[in-house]
Amino acid sequence: MKAVAIVTGMCLVFVFVWERVDVVRLGYSIERLKTQKTLLERERDQLQVKFSALTAPERIARVATDKLGLMPPQQGQVFIVHPQPDRPLLATPPAEQLRIARTMFPVGGAK
Amino acid sequence: MGPSRGRRYILLHLLLAGFGVILFRLVSLQVLQAAELTARADRQHQKSVTMEGARGTVTDRHGKVFAMNVEVPSIFGVPTSLDSPANAARSLSPVLHIRREEIEKKLRQDRHFVWLARKVEPEQGRRLEQLSIDGIGMVMEGRRFYPKGPLLAHVLGFVGMDGVGLEGLERRYESQLHGEKRLTILQRDALGRTVFPKDLREQVPATGQALTLTIDEVIQYIAEKELEEAVDHARAKSGTIIVMEPRTGAVLAMAVSPRFDPNAVASLTADRWRNRALTDTYEPGSTMKVVVAAAALEERVMMPGSMLFGENGRMTIANTTIHDHEKLGWMTFAQMIQKSSNIGAAKTGMLVGDQRLYRYLQAFGFGQRTDIDLPGEVSGLLKAPREWGRRSLASISMGQEVGVTPLQMITAVSAIANDGVLMKPYVVAEVRDQKGQRMKEILPQVKRRVVSPATAHTLTTIMEGVVSSGTGTKAAIPGFRVAGKTGTAQKVDPRTGTYSSALSIGSFVGFVPADAPRLTIIVVIDEPQGEAWGGVVAAPVFRRVGEQVLTYLGVPRDDQVKIAMAAR
Numbered sequence: 001m002k003a004v005a006i007v008t009g010m011c012l013v014f015v016f017v018w019e020r021v022d023v024v025r026l027g028y029s030i031e032r033l034k035t036q037k038t039l040l041e042r043e044r045d046q047l048q049v050k051f052s053a054l055t056a057p058e059r060i061a062r063v064a065t066d067k068l069g070l071m072p073p074q075q076g077q078v079f080i081v082h083p084q085p086d087r088p089l090l091a092t093p094p095a096e097q098l099r100i101a102r103t104m105f106p107v108g109g110a111k
Numbered sequence: 112m113g114p115s116r117g118r119r120y121i122l123l124h125l126l127l128a129g130f131g132v133i134l135f136r137l138v139s140l141q142v143l144q145a146a147e148l149t150a151r152a153d154r155q156h157q158k159s160v161t162m163e164g165a166r167g168t169v170t171d172r173h174g175k176v177f178a179m180n181v182e183v184p185s186i187f188g189v190p191t192s193l194d195s196p197a198n199a200a201r202s203l204s205p206v207l208h209i210r211r212e213e214i215e216k217k218l219r220q221d222r223h224f225v226w227l228a229r230k231v232e233p234e235q236g237r238r239l240e241q242l243s244i245d246g247i248g249m250v251m252e253g254r255r256f257y258p259k260g261p262l263l264a265h266v267l268g269f270v271g272m273d274g275v276g277l278e279g280l281e282r283r284y285e286s287q288l289h290g291e292k293r294l295t296i297l298q299r300d301a302l303g304r305t306v307f308p309k310d311l312r313e314q315v316p317a318t319g320q321a322l323t324l325t326i327d328e329v330i331q332y333i334a335e336k337e338l339e340e341a342v343d344h345a346r347a348k349s350g351t352i353i354v355m356e357p358r359t360g361a362v363l364a365m366a367v368s369p370r371f372d373p374n375a376v377a378s379l380t381a382d383r384w385r386n387r388a389l390t391d392t393y394e395p396g397s398t399m400k401v402v403v404a405a406a407a408l409e410e411r412v413m414m415p416g417s418m419l420f421g422e423n424g425r426m427t428i429a430n431t432t433i434h435d436h437e438k439l440g441w442m443t444f445a446q447m448i449q450k451s452s453n454i455g456a457a458k459t460g461m462l463v464g465d466q467r468l469y470r471y472l473q474a475f476g477f478g479q480r481t482d483i484d485l486p487g488e489v490s491g492l493l494k495a496p497r498e499w500g501r502r503s504l505a506s507i508s509m510g511q512e513v514g515v516t517p518l519q520m521i522t523a524v525s526a527i528a529n530d531g532v533l534m535k536p537y538v539v540a541e542v543r544d545q546k547g548q549r550m551k552e553i554l555p556q557v558k559r560r561v562v563s564p565a566t567a568h569t570l571t572t573i574m575e576g577v578v579s580s581g582t583g584t585k586a587a588i589p590g591f592r593v594a595g596k597t598g599t600a601q602k603v604d605p606r607t608g609t610y611s612s613a614l615s616i617g618s619f620v621g622f623v624p625a626d627a628p629r630l631t632i633i634v635v636i637d638e639p640q641g642e643a644w645g646g647v648v649a650a651p652v653f654r655r656v657g658e659q660v661l662t663y664l665g666v667p668r669d670d671q672v673k674i675a676m677a678a679r
Contacts, residue, residue, distance in 0.1 A: 038182075042181065042182050042251075045165075045179065045180070045181040045182070046181055046233060048176065048179065049176075049179060049181055049256045049258045050258075051258075052175065052176040052179075052258035052259065053258040053259070053260075055175070056258065056259045056260065056262065056332075057262075057328060057329055057332035058259070058260070058262060058332060058336075061332075061336075072659075073662075076589075078662050080662070080665050080666075080667050080668075
């Protein structure tokens with residue numbers, strides 16, 4: 001009986017000590033993961049800023065004109081079509097719309 | 112008592128005395144000094160830090176980021192821990208881009224802590240880590256970034272080094288944008304490493320709320336690009352363009368020239384970052400005739416076909432002469448607006464009368480703030496009739512003796528486009544919390560009805576005439592019906608106190624499509640060199656902005672609608 005009590009007592013002490021050590025170990029683990037999370041969030045934010053700067057209309061326009069030699073469409077070169085079925089502004093199929101657009105507004109300027 | 116008993120007695124007393132000492136020490140440590148020792152232990156294995164949530168982001172109506180916070184390194188030195196300030200300064204100078212002497216001077220101070228550079232680029236922090244200099248360290252701090260550079264800078268404003276909003280939306284919405292500050296206690300081990308927060312339920316401080324604007328990034332870009340070109344071309348002092356949705360009062364773009372970059376404001380003065388669209392007043396000149404005409408039509412003083420005599424371009428009122436830009440004879444009321452006759456406007460104003468005209472000017476929002484959600488707005492200048500002189504009624508009718516902001520003028524003209532209903536202008540559409548949940552939605556707000564729908568429609572037709580055959584033909588956008596009004600106002604020369612012949616403001620305000628308005632646009636060019644007529648310097652800018660924005664929004668041209676109808 002006495003031996004059982006001693007063994008039980010030792011087990012309890014062992015569980016208590018193991019639990020305390022594990023809490024500390026988990027604490028370090030949590031901190032490591034939190035640091036990793038912070039670093040990843042920081043990187044995400046930096047990439048978001050970079051993305052926003054790269055997609056700024058001013059930059060896109062500069063690249064389009066200076067690097068790619070593009071230019072803004074002139075009057076009559078833009079023909080708006082509305083392909084969404086819920087907003088059928090134009091009832092004709094796209095091919096017909098394009099034919100009309102090309103006839104009305106040939107490439108190179110408005111009629 | 113034998114000798115052995117005596118020894119046992121002594122031993123017992125010694126033991127008792129020993130236990131007594133231990134007991135005394137125990138009571139002393141656990142009871143008498145308990146508070147002090149507990150505090151000392153806490154100081155050694157606990158670290159309290161003030162954690163601050165990131166400042167909220169600012170995006171346009173489609174979620175494009177205009178302003179956000181990123182954690183970046185701030186560099187500090189501990190002079191008392193440095194072996195050689197000179198060597199440290201030599202290594203740091205090329206990384207921090209600060210003169211070596213300046214760094215060395217800071218490091219030679221008899222202090223435990225000095226800032227060397229706050230909120231530097233992440234790359235500089237990485238290079239500094241590689242140097243690994245004892246006595247030099249870094250901490251991470253939130254820095255505000257404006258990734259679009261100068262785009263929308265006058266509306267966004269900026270924050271100071273401490274992260275508090277100083278101008279623009281950053282200032283107006285400071286209480287929503289700033290992150291939560293919270294004191295957190297961390298446990299640390301013998302090596303000083305953080306183990307975990309004392310209270311595991313401790314929450315991370317909340318990020319500030321995010322603002323979604325009514326502004327559209329692309330429309331803002333179009334407005335700023337065209338304004339810069341116009342100001343450069345006219346060699347003007349400054350300029351403003353506002354694009355508004357007349358049905359709601361939502362501001363789609365607010366461009367001010369000269370521009371500035373909110374990422375680098377340290378070297379700039381308030382003159383550069385002032386949002387002139389709502390802080391600067393100007394005499395509107397002929398654009399004010401729209402309001403006078405609205406009052407005359409609403410009060411049935413005039414009909415579009417009512418006849419007025421132009422006095423052949425000269426008329427004397429209160430011993431002063433009013434001129435028109437051309438010799439006009441008999442003309443209809445509609446022609447008076449289309450040709451922008453000062454004499455016709457003065458006569459109309461006199462028929463409306465001072466009290467009624469003042470009432471309409473107030474109803475359209477002049478002389479009071481629009482209450483837009485931006486700081487620094489002024490109320491303009493509108494004197495009460497009892498303060499008017501003998502010429503005031505005529506002067507105000509042609510846009511003199513009254514000071515307005517571009518925002519007031521576009522809001523007033525938007526009321527015409529909106530069937531006579533004045534809306535409150537606004538730039539913030541939504542406020543969201545850190546999880547993206549909508550905290551507040553700002554809905555369009557009606558201020559009041561200023562004229563009847565019938566008057567608004569009649570006036571729209573008259574204003575269409577300004578663009579089709581009047582002073583604003585350069586504002587015409589092929590394929591769209593445009594209604595608008597030109598304005599040219601002389602400025603008061605600060606040296607003489609009289610109207611200058613050289614300094615003027617050219618403006619144009621209008622809306623498109625006139626039959627179903629989607630946009631109201633105002634263009635104000637301040638002190639253009641050469642030809643300063645609103646129809647010459649501002650109307651073409653209106654056309655270019657309107658044309659691009661309508662295309663971007665996918666608004667079909669009249670001829671496209673006809674083709675579509677024919678194809679059905």
